[in-house]
Amino acid sequence: MALVQWNPSTQISRGNVAVGVAPVVLDLNAPTVTELNAGVGLDCSITTFNGTSSTDSESIDWLCDPASEQLPGSTTHAMDDLVIKSTGQADEELIAGLSIGDTVYIWRRDGVAHDDALAAAQMVWVWKVVITSIDPLEASNTFVGITAHITVMGRSKTAVAVVAAV
Amino acid sequence: MTGIIVDHKETGIRYAISEVNFNPKTQTKVRGLNPGETVLGYKPRLKDSHSTPAVVTPKAEVTSPEAAKATK
Numbered sequence: 001m002a003l004v005q006w007n008p009s010t011q012i013s014r015g016n017v018a019v020g021v022a023p024v025v026l027d028l029n030a031p032t033v034t035e036l037n038a039g040v041g042l043d044c045s046i047t048t049f050n051g052t053s054s055t056d057s058e059s060i061d062w063l064c065d066p067a068s069e070q071l072p073g074s075t076t077h078a079m080d081d082l083v084i085k086s087t088g089q090a091d092e093e094l095i096a097g098l099s100i101g102d103t104v105y106i107w108r109r110d111g112v113a114h115d116d117a118l119a120a121a122q123m124v125w126v127w128k129v130v131i132t133s134i135d136p137l138e139a140s141n142t143f144v145g146i147t148a149h150i151t152v153m154g155r156s157k158t159a160v161a162v163v164a165a166v
Numbered sequence: 167m168t169g170i171i172v173d174h175k176e177t178g179i180r181y182a183i184s185e186v187n188f189n190p191k192t193q194t195k196v197r198g199l200n201p202g203e204t205v206l207g208y209k210p211r212l213k214d215s216h217s218t219p220a221v222v223t224p225k226a227e228v229t230s231p232e233a234a235k236a237t238k
Contacts, residue, residue: 023180023192024174024210038176038192099187103204130206153206 011111018043018109018116021097025105026111027154028126035051036107040097043114045085045145051108051127053077068129079106079127083137088144098131098148105129106150110159123159127152145152169205171196173213182208 022039025031041103056073086094098104109124132149168185172193180196182205187214188195199205 024177024179026179026210026212032177035179038174096189099183102183102187103181114204161237 050080120164125158128154186208219221
């Protein structure tokens, strides 16, 4: 069998990424449209979003073998601080949506125009996080906003399909 | 921080939040935390089944053989 080249058409991310904060999701790997819609959409108030993970590993040097064997350890997910545009005055809705100190769920949908409504079968990444604190954004010549510091407690396995309803 | 159990009005999910984050627009308060429960440790769940009969009915049909056994 011939090798199949994976080569999808190039799609720019700007305009085609949606990010939101949802108050509660029962199953990280099966978020529902209702659960995600209950939160706040952030894609028009952030400029960047980055979720990463790292895995500990252990190297073992067996006496018989000059090459080390490496074993995978536990994986830790992390997320860059979110810089969110705000008004500096009437931000109750945003602050309530972030539920500082409590568990919230941050989701991201790639490859669909950002303002398309969430629908079943769309693929989203979901992070279970605690927004531990927020700071005012550095007062420079940019925009008024907040920096949200985020601790990640868990993440969906990969991008997972949104399900219609519970 | 004191924690409370709330029901989310739109999704019908019961979960725990800190009292300061309670938002009466989207949540209804159920009760305080019991001893041993924590805000971060409380697992979200669908609120009691009798308030969502539409979901429970098909489940009851699926598990009907077991239910029949249970009644014997």
